[in-house]
Amino acid sequence: MSFKAIKEAPPRLNRSELAVPGTSPQFFEKAAKSDVDVIFLDLEDAVAPDKKAEARKNIIQAIGDIDWGKKTLSVRINGLDTPYMYRDVVDLLEQSSDRLDLIMIPKVGTAADAYAVDMLVTQVEDAKGRKKRIGFEYIIETALGMQNIHEIAAASPRGESLHFGVADYAAFTRARTTMIGGPNPDYGVLTGGADDKDRQFHWGDMWHYAIARMVVAARANGLRPIDGPFGDFSDPDGFRAQGNRAATLGCEGKWAIHPSQIVLANEVYTPPEKEVTKAKRILEAMEQAQKEGKGAVTLDGRLIDIASIKQAETLVAKAAQIAAN
Ligand code: GLV
Numbered sequence: 315m316s317f318k319a320i321k322e323a324p325p326r327l328n329r330s331e332l333a334v335p336g337t338s339p340q341f342f343e344k345a346a347k348s349d350v351d352v353i354f355l356d357l358e359d360a361v362a363p364d365k366k367a368e369a370r371k372n373i374i375q376a377i378g379d380i381d382w383g384k385k386t387l388s389v390r391i392n393g394l395d396t397p398y399m400y401r402d403v404v405d406l407l408e409q410s411s412d413r414l415d416l417i418m419i420p421k422v423g424t425a426a427d428a429y430a431v432d433m434l435v436t437q438v439e440d441a442k443g444r445k446k447r448i449g450f451e452y453i454i455e456t457a458l459g460m461q462n463i464h465e466i467a468a469a470s471p472r473g474e475s476l477h478f479g480v481a482d483y484a485a486f487t488r489a490r491t492t493m494i495g496g497p498n499p500d501y502g503v504l505t506g507g508a509d510d511k512d513r514q515f516h517w518g519d520m521w522h523y524a525i526a527r528m529v530v531a532a533r534a535n536g537l538r539p540i541d542g543p544f545g546d547f548s549d550p551d552g553f554r555a556q557g558n559r560a561a562t563l564g565c566e567g568k569w570a571i572h573p574s575q576i577v578l579a580n581e582v583y584t585p586p587e588k589e590v591t592k593a594k595r596i597l598e599a600m601e602q603a604q605k606e607g608k609g610a611v612t613l614d615g616r617l618i619d620i621a622s623i624k625q626a627e628t629l630v631a632k633a634a635q636i637a638a639n
């Protein structure tokens with residue numbers, strides 16, 4: 315282990331994160347009663363410029379009025395390059411109840427962006443005597459943000475999670491995409507050579523680099539890596555496939571841009587019972603091995619060693635967190 319200790323973000327369930335436009339208060343109650351882990355009420359791209367003030371008002375009122383249960387509540391503010399961001403932060407923190415948990419910062423490009431919002435949030439919190447410290451979610455969705463992702467992840471003690479905003483990321487990097495967060499049939503490899511009669515085209519995952527990079531930056535700084543939107547909400551299998559591939563790389567959850575995707579995200583990011591049982595057996599076997607002075611043993615015909623403990627502990631802890639929810 316390095317001498318540098320990684321401070322983990324507060325342990326929140328973040329398997330599913332539902333986006334709800336601030337201009338649609340009729341959906342707030344429904345979101346509060348759903349099975350989603352995190353709700354973000356949106357002031358940014360789902361809200362037209364002439365509706366920003368109305369959306370802000372709706373959100374501020376709803377934060378205090380609605381019973382959000384155990385859900386984590388977040389608000390996506392506007393970007394730092396807009397004329398709306400300062401008022402989003404000031405109004406939200408001056409006027410909303412302390413039920414608000416997080417602020418989501420879109421299109422964050424540099425560590426200084428996070429620093430600037432931190433400064434503003436801190437001033438309002440101190441001025442108003444707000445006891446609960448607001449945490450930050452950062453959307454990595456520009457080339458600049460992806461370039462500076464490690465510094466962004468380390469920028470503020472308020473940082474809790476990094477999110478891969480695939481829709482804007484595609485636009486900013488000029489990637490050729492056909493569907494938000496989905497694969498592109500042009501991205502793949504042809505097997506064999508020119509004289510091979512059975513050549514096959516294998517699709518690849520064009521988002522692999524971005525997600526893998528985000529997972530490293532998040533984990534190295536104790537943040538949760540969260541996969542972003544999947545646009546086709548009439549395609550549950552497509553959602554599951556994209557969710558599973560991000561989970562395999564280490565992501566902890568995925569956005570739901572439609573209520574029907576909540577159950578899918580929860581399913582993908584809940585460890586299956588079989589895996590939890592196996593993890594518990596690994597922990598028992600390693601405990602026994604350590605009593606006997608061994609660093610590695612065999613379980614079900616496979617080698618397990620001290621590295622297996624951390625993975626198994628994480629899985630068992632996640633299952634306990636879900637059970638307690
Ligand atoms: C989310 O904001 C995205 O751009 O994908």
Ligand code: MG
Binds near residue numbers: 479
């Ligand atoms: Mg975006």
